[in-house]
Amino acid sequence: MGEGHNTAARNIRDAILAEAPGQAEVLVADPYTRTNPLVNRLMQSGYTMAINRYPRAWKVVFEVLSKKGVVEGMGPMLAELTNAVRGMIREFRPDVIASTYPVFSFLNAKIRKSDPSMKVPFFTMITDSTQINSAWYRCPCDGSIVADDQTAEVLRRDGVPPEKIHVLGFPVGLLFETLHSIPASQPWKVLFFPGGTSARAVATLELLARLDNVIVDVVTGRRKATYDAIAAARLPRAGTLTGWTDQMPHLMASHHLFIGKAGGATVQEAIASRIPFLVSHIVPGQEEGNIALIEQTGIGSLAANSPEQILNQVTGAFANDGVVWHAWKKNLAALQKPSASRAIAKFLLTQA
Secondary structure, eight states: OOHHHHHHHHHHHHHHHHHSTTTOOOOOOOHHHHHOHHHHHHHHHHHHHHHHHOHHHHHHHHHHHTSTTTTGGGGGGGHHHHHHHHHHHHHHOOSOEEESSTHHHHHHHHHHHHOGGGOOOEEEEOOSOSSOOGGGTSSOOSEEEESSHHHHHHHHHTTOOGGGEEEOOOOOOGGGGTOOOOOSOSSEEEEEEOOSOHHHHHHHHHHHTTOTTEEEEEEOTTOHHHHHHHHHTTOOSSSOEESSOSOHHHHHHTOSEEEEEOOHHHHHHHHHHTOOEEEEEOOTTHHHHHHHHHHHHTSEEEOOSOHHHHHHHHHHHHHHHHHHHHHHHHHHHHHOOTTHHHHHHHHHHHHO
């Protein structure tokens, strides 16, 4: 449901085309959109509402989907989707398939069983970290690509053969290879991507406005109601307010601190940009693992209890000439893999 799945797919495509110019043809497709775009939009809207307004309800859904037999039993409900995938495979005739969404490994297994001639190497790119839904790897495929060793260990403990686990990094855009992160300087620049309710975003910005040596730039994405609420409150006091933008890599590299929810792609792009991460909103389930990654590796902190906690964390990060911020920044340098998309592309090309 999140945009991170599509972002990962597009980045893998771009890397394959860069690694094999004129020698590779890549199809990026969202079969959900192809089969029933109206229902898909409604599902996406419901997902967005759930994670921002009713996160506990979403956690129940997440845990149900993680139970063995649930996704496997959805076959009759996914008949149209299965036919769409089968049709794309027949039309495009791929030499290798990479999926960035967990359900497609189940559909592909069903397609392979019904028609062995359609069996081609199939790999799943897991876009979450550390604590992941078992639907990502319950259905056997030719291999799972993961972002880090922590996620690889989760798969190993759950019985996935080590030879089927490939630690290649998260497929961030190729642009991250050329970006240079901002050095320590004042005023400190904060990039805020609000999650949760609009009222909470406004309250957070009002508190951050008290800091004299901090500039807060806000990006709301496609959340127009949040944009309107912030604009009506005449916030941020020092900084800019932007809706949707395709400049997130540049924005991350040009700021000292990111505040937002811990989506899989967002966290990995922050790592590639070497920007420390404060988690301001928790989406129970898939993003809990991303939060664990942030805390375990010391590249940021959880600050989701209240706007006051965010204020305290920002103040602490920049205190004493940014001693905490410098520690986070150093840890990020050891984690970043800005060329992960190329590594994944090279691997898939060898499997084709």
